[in-house]
Amino acid sequence: MNKPPHDRTVAMSRSDAQPADNPQDSAPQTPPAAASKDREPNNHAQLKRDNPVMAALAGTLDKGRRLLGPRSAADTPTSDHVPTPHPDASHEPLSANAPKMHFTYASGSSPLARYTIRRGVGIGGFGEVYFAVSEAGKEVALKRVQRNLDVELRGVSHCLNLKHPNLVSLFDVCRDDEDQAWVVMEYIAGPNLREVLDRSPGGLPTDEVLRCFAGLAAGVAHLHDSGVVHRDLKPGNIFDDAGSIKIGDYGLSKFISCSRRGGHTESIGTFHYMAPEIGRGEYGREIDIYAMGVILCELLTGRVPFDGESSHEIVMKHLTALPDLSDIAAPFRDVIARSLEKDPQRRPQSVAEMVRPLGIQLDSYGFVARSVPATPVPPPVSPADEPPIKAKIVRPTAGQPSPPVGTMIDSPRVAHASPDRGEEPLARALRGSLTDLARWWKSLESYPGTRLALMIMAIALVMINTGWLLPLLSLVAIVYVPYYIVRQMVLGIRRQPSYAEAHQMSVARARTPRPVTLKEWRVAKRNELGAKRSLTRMTELSGAWTTAGFTTVVLTLIAGLIGLRDTDITALTIAPYALTAATVATAAMVLLGMGKLWERDEGEPLARRLVLSGVGAIIGAFVYAASHYLLLPTGGEALGSHALEHLPQNLYHDGAPRLVAMMAHFALLMGAVGWWKNTDPLRTRRVSLWAVAVAVVVEWGISQFLPIPQPWGMLMAGGTALVLQMTAPWENPRQRPKTIVNA
Numbered sequence: 219m220n221k222p223p224h225d226r227t228v229a230m231s232r233s234d235a236q237p238a239d240n241p242q243d244s245a246p247q248t249p250p251a252a253a254s255k256d257r258e259p260n261n262h263a264q265l266k267r268d269n270p271v272m273a274a275l276a277g278t279l280d281k282g283r284r285l286l287g288p289r290s291a292a293d294t295p296t297s298d299h300v301p302t303p304h305p306d307a308s309h310e311p312l313s314a315n316a317p318k319m320h321f322t323y324a325s326g327s328s329p330l331a332r333y334t335i336r337r338g339v340g341i342g343g344f345g346e347v348y349f350a351v352s353e354a355g356k357e358v359a360l361k362r363v364q365r366n367l368d369v370e371l372r373g374v375s376h377c378l379n380l381k382h383p384n385l386v387s388l389f390d391v392c393r394d395d396e397d398q399a400w401v402v403m404e405y406i407a408g409p410n411l412r413e414v415l416d417r418s419p420g421g422l423p424t425d426e427v428l429r430c431f432a433g434l435a436a437g438v439a440h441l442h443d444s445g446v447v448h449r450d451l452k453p454g455n456i457f458d459d460a461g462s463i464k465i466g467d468y469g470l471s472k473f474i475s476c477s478r479r480g481g482h483t484e485s486i487g488t489f490h491y492m493a494p495e496i497g498r499g500e501y502g503r504e505i506d507i508y509a510m511g512v513i514l515c516e517l518l519t520g521r522v523p524f525d526g527e528s529s530h531e532i533v534m535k536h537l538t539a540l541p542d543l544s545d546i547a548a549p550f551r552d553v554i555a556r557s558l559e560k561d562p563q564r565r566p567q568s569v570a571e572m573v574r575p576l577g578i579q580l581d582s583y584g585f586v587a588r589s590v591p592a593t594p595v596p597p598p599v600s601p602a603d604e605p606p607i608k609a610k611i612v613r614p615t616a617g618q619p620s621p622p623v624g625t626m627i628d629s630p631r632v633a634h635a636s637p638d639r640g641e642e643p644l645a646r647a648l649r650g651s652l653t654d655l656a657r658w659w660k661s662l663e664s665y666p667g668t669r670l671a672l673m674i675m676a677i678a679l680v681m682i683n684t685g686w687l688l689p690l691l692s693l694v695a696i697v698y699v700p701y702y703i704v705r706q707m708v709l710g711i712r713r714q715p716s717y718a719e720a721h722q723m724s725v726a727r728a729r730t731p732r733p734v735t736l737k738e739w740r741v742a743k744r745n746e747l748g749a750k751r752s753l754t755r756m757t758e759l760s761g762a763w764t765t766a767g768f769t770t771v772v773l774t775l776i777a778g779l780i781g782l783r784d785t786d787i788t789a790l791t792i793a794p795y796a797l798t799a800a801t802v803a804t805a806a807m808v809l810l811g812m813g814k815l816w817e818r819d820e821g822e823p824l825a826r827r828l829v830l831s832g833v834g835a836i837i838g839a840f841v842y843a844a845s846h847y848l849l850l851p852t853g854g855e856a857l858g859s860h861a862l863e864h865l866p867q868n869l870y871h872d873g874a875p876r877l878v879a880m881m882a883h884f885a886l887l888m889g890a891v892g893w894w895k896n897t898d899p900l901r902t903r904r905v906s907l908w909a910v911a912v913a914v915v916v917e918w919g920i921s922q923f924l925p926i927p928q929p930w931g932m933l934m935a936g937g938t939a940l941v942l943q944m945t946a947p948w949e950n951p952r953q954r955p956k957t958i959v960n961a
């Protein structure tokens with residue numbers, strides 16, 4: 219992510235403006251957009267060939283840029299732009315403290331009847347803003363809409379009558395004697411968020427972000443409920459008025475939007491905050507959600523997700539690039555990622571939906587009902603709703619590295635509520651990259667040909683390099699898995715709150731009884747599981763291990779009785795059963811151990827699969843060693859119908875799997891099946907034959923290209939799934955309480 223060149227974003231930021239003593243200096247400068255005309259047509263031609271939608275948006279932006287003049291990061295030269303002076307005025311700034319800017323009207327002048335200008339406040343893309351007082355002494359801000367935009371006043375009354383604590387009040391829209399439009403609005407003495415962010419380049423503290431964002435959300439929600447899309451949300455239009463967040467400029471963008479529907483194609487909004495569909499002329503409320511996603515990212519990190527040297531580059535990134543949100547903590551990361559979806563339909567469909575995972579709830583009038591979750595308990599979940607993404611809450615510990623941006627620091631008693639608490643950094647980085655990859659893949663939806671070509675290339679690459687890739691991956695897994703297990707155990711011991719604390723917390727939330735949904739029950743139970751002491755966990759695990767050993771023996775005896783009923787019982791006929799039993803018992807014990815570590819949260823499936831693949835590689839090595847020790851035939855006929863000559867020679871020797879093949883086989887088996895679901899105490903059924911069948915079928919599928927002797931492979935897979943479910947603890951969801959008392 220990049221920091222936007224904000225010194226260029228606002229045409230005349232208070233600090234950038236310089237007096238123009240020389241009249242030539244005050245002439246409007248050629249914006250770089252115009253200056254780069256020579257370059258841009260070529261880009262457009264290329265772009266048009268590549269993607270007509272992008273070309274349309276870039277063209278639209280250029281057109282808007284020429285019509286609107288410099289008003290954005292990429293368009294506006296640093297401190298060069300000076301608005302065209304009024305014939306009878308070339309004034310110094312009107313306030314002694316204000317930085318120097320050139321305003322058209324001097325202090326004391328009354329271009330608009332009944333209002334006397336006191337001083338210039340700032341100059342934006344659409345005009346100059348003044349602090350003025352009415353005849354009766356009311357302090358107001360006057361915005362002179364400077365360009366000859368065809369400001370459509372129809373429907374303005376709707377915006378004028380909007381009232382909300384998080385909206386800058388619009389009082390009137392008037393025309394002066396020169397038929398120039400003026401917006402009369404509430405004067406805000408506090409800074410806008412652009413200024414706030416410029417003072418905190420690394421972003422704001424999380425509680426500040428939440429305060430600002432809750433106010434922003436409430437204001438935008440009210441606009442949307444009133445049928446108004448802001449279209450120009452950005453930090454410069456959001457004010458912090460003595461602790462109260464207020465959104466400005468909504469009326470103006472509404473007016474301009476009205477005229478735009480009449481056929482003009484100017485684009486409004488600064489490029490950093492512009493949703494991709496604006497290029498297609500779509501101005502739904504999703505563009506505000508998108509801009510809010512950008513703003514949230516900027517508030518947290520001080521950087522916008524998409525930046526570039528030119529407007530063109532920024533637009534291209536909005537259209538095609540994936541934001542790098544790896545340094546932002548959940549739930550912010552997920553909220554931003556969803557809001558920045560290229561497809562508007564995939565974004566949250568309302569402001570309330572967007573901010574809910576952050577613990578901000580809006581009532582039906584767009585007021586903040588609750589912000590900053592004081593407890594880790596998610597907002598009440600209605601059966602129709604998605605479960606909220608809970609905040610990542612980390613207990614501050616001396617000597618610990620600072621948490622990712624946006625991590626909520628809270629009291630120890632709430633630490634267990636984090637779904638991805640203590641996520642291993644490598645796993646997190648990998649997950650972040652894979653999530654990005656998945657999003658990028660989704661963005662290629664409309665290019666099936668490209669997807670197919672990429673898939674073929676990827677498969678070819680993997681196949682060509684299997685010889686060294688598999689051993690390398692196995693090696694990495696062998697090192698990583700023990701480290702991961704030890705880390706999880708250490709973190710688990712360090713961060714667990716007591717069960718009593720967890721219980722106390724849920725009691726504290728008690729309000730009125732109501733039916734408890736399955737999701738709520740799962741969340742509550744998951745919290746309880748997270749609050750378990752390590753000793754309890756270890757006791758449960760050792761019990762499960764003993765039962766697993768016993769169950770494996772019983773199941774093997776049953777299998778042996780069936781399989782050996784017509785066969786002589788010799789060491790050779792018993793050996794495969796012994797190997798299968800040993801494999802099932804080993805796999806079950808390892809998986810039960812992993813399940814214990816993972817029962818605390820829903821977890822990240824991808825990271826878990828990767829860890830399990832590593833475990834699988836180790837089990838594969840065990841099976842290989844054991845089969846050699848027991849002198850079991852693993853090649854030739856043992857592989858059944860597989861054409862031996864087609865087996866890759868670097869993986870098979872004389873038709874028997876080498877160590878690498880065995881490790882790869884089990885790594886795939888472990889990674890492909892969601893084994894932790896078999897040990898999850900909150901699984902739907904104690905024993906699901908479906909889960910057993912899935913394991914067997916996956917094993918059969920893998921055997922088609924990486925064969926191992928069958929039916930032993932399938933017995934190992936199915937047996938492990940069965941033993942796991944029979945021995946792992948289970949909470950019957952049907953026995954959950956019928957009602958719940960909570961917030």
Ligand SMILES: Nc1ncnc2c1ncn2[C@@H]1O[C@H](COP(=O)(O)OP(=O)(O)OP(=O)(O)O)[C@@H](O)[C@H]1O
Nearest residue numbers: 228339340341342343344347359404405406410454
């Ligand atoms: N109601 C207001 N009260 C106090 N200051 C205001 C008010 N409205 C705008 N300003 C200030 O006036 C300056 C110019 O604002 P304006 O909205 O015209 O431009 P902008 O937001 O910087 O850019 P754009 O017009 O492109 O949205 C900014 O510094 C802004 O903070």
